[in-house]
Amino acid sequence: MSLTLAARTQHMTSSAIREILKLTERPGVLSLAGGLPSPDSFPLDALAQASERVWRTQGAQAMQYANSEGLMPLRDWIARRVSLPHWQVEPEQVLVTTGSQQGLDLLGKVLLDPGSEVLVEQPTYLGALQAFSAYEPAYRPWLADAQGPDPQALQPRNAMNESVRAAYLVPSFQNPTGHAIDADRRAAIAAALRAHRVTLIEDNPYGELWYDAPPPAPIAASAPHQTVYLGSLSKVLAPGLRIGYVVTPPDEAPGALALRARLLQAKQASDLHTPGFNQRLVLQLLADGFDLDAHVVSVRQRYKAQRDAMAQALTRHLPEGCIWQIPQGGMFFWVQGPDGFDAAASLPDAVEQGVAYVPGSAFYVDATLASRQQMRLSFVTLSVAQIHDAVVRLAEHLRREGRRSC
Ligand SMILES: Cc1ncc(COP(=O)(O)O)c(C=O)c1O
Numbered sequence: 001m002s003l004t005l006a007a008r009t010q011h012m013t014s015s016a017i018r019e020i021l022k023l024t025e026r027p028g029v030l031s032l033a034g035g036l037p038s039p040d041s042f043p044l045d046a047l048a049q050a051s052e053r054v055w056r057t058q059g060a061q062a063m064q065y066a067n068s069e070g071l072m073p074l075r076d077w078i079a080r081r082v083s084l085p086h087w088q089v090e091p092e093q094v095l096v097t098t099g100s101q102q103g104l105d106l107l108g109k110v111l112l113d114p115g116s117e118v119l120v121e122q123p124t125y126l127g128a129l130q131a132f133s134a135y136e137p138a139y140r141p142w143l144a145d146a147q148g149p150d151p152q153a154l155q156p157r158n159a160m161n162e163s164v165r166a167a168y169l170v171p172s173f174q175n176p177t178g179h180a181i182d183a184d185r186r187a188a189i190a191a192a193l194r195a196h197r198v199t200l201i202e203d204n205p206y207g208e209l210w211y212d213a214p215p216p217a218p219i220a221a222s223a224p225h226q227t228v229y230l231g232s233l234s235k236v237l238a239p240g241l242r243i244g245y246v247v248t249p250p251d252e253a254p255g256a257l258a259l260r261a262r263l264l265q266a267k268q269a270s271d272l273h274t275p276g277f278n279q280r281l282v283l284q285l286l287a288d289g290f291d292l293d294a295h296v297v298s299v300r301q302r303y304k305a306q307r308d309a310m311a312q313a314l315t316r317h318l319p320e321g322c323i324w325q326i327p328q329g330g331m332f333f334w335v336q337g338p339d340g341f342d343a344a345a346s347l348p349d350a351v352e353q354g355v356a357y358v359p360g361s362a363f364y365v366d367a368t369l370a371s372r373q374q375m376r377l378s379f380v381t382l383s384v385a386q387i388h389d390a391v392v393r394l395a396e397h398l399r400r401e402g403r404r405s406c
Helices: 007-011 016-024 044-063 072-082 099-111 126-133 183-196 256-271 276-287 292-317 347-352 384-405
Strands: 094-098 117-121 138-142 166-169 199-203 227-232 243-247 332-336 374-378
Touching: 016 347, 044 276, 072 094, 072 227, 072 243, 072 276, 094 099, 094 256, 099 126, 099 199, 099 227, 099 243, 099 256, 117 126, 183 199, 243 276, 292 332, 292 384, 347 384
Parallel strands: 117 138, 117 166, 166 199, 199 227
Antiparallel strands: 094 243, 227 243, 332 374
């Protein structure tokens, strides 16, 4: 058989995280690599009861095709959940997606032409790069200082008033760095978006996972006409449900209705709709009185303990020359290893020694020398005791590598 693949497949990358996850399925490996929510946090009993009720009372509807926008009661609930006093979201603005990952793909499909410039933080969420890359954009690294991405980067770059097609940000507890952008910088970015009419894709799966203080309001709240906002139930309820959402700008924003219509067409072409059973399951769970806010509080408590355990283990065991900060939320520590450490090259050895991480270079569009030393460590999947053991193994690995590079 002669098979010719589309040229665009050259731009698709397989997720380094998924490839590593395969390796770490080996017994005995303590993986700090995957961003998998703690399975102990899933409300399995409540889900089982709600699921049984969906089968009994709406089985046939749940097994039927559904509309592409998502079930109206769910869109309505999402709109109310994300709304703030100064940012009122209408259900019509909400598109239910099969995970927020699908939202990223749909946005790539409707916003990006080959060569379109997209501004991305360095490092940034690998899955967004994967989603956008199939549409062949030209990535522009979004330069940052200690407060986060520089709003100046949103200015038109030439006399023709050309600016980037879209900018992508995870402002709260970013994947991979765990960094949160403060209120002043968010306000400055919102002002620049409004002034220069750049479209922001604001991806916020971690905003509710804060451990010290809640993050500032989303940028969408200050620049609603310029921002397409993505959210997800993956980190606060269960990722296997695959319930995410895109909030498009309000009706009166220029281009909002066209964007909404095109996203819907793209969604129809992609999967017709997000599984109706899963949408009904979430609605039934809520109708049964499941208190999602209280559940999120319990997830926060669990993850805060795990974060603190990792901070303590890193402080106690990592060799000199390692740099990290304690993340105020989310799921990850971002660690820079000592001089000479090459996280990607030495990963197979680390796995051999029973510990895995994600090398930092995977999250860059222009990996620099410094990025070679970096790695992402998840603190949510393993127990407190396992986190300690994993960090001890990682510290051993870094020491061995240090001796090797001397
Ligand atoms: C920043 C970010 N965006 C989006 C996603 C995708 O989440 P989901 O498709 O499960 O909603 C993830 C998953 O890890 C993520 O870290």
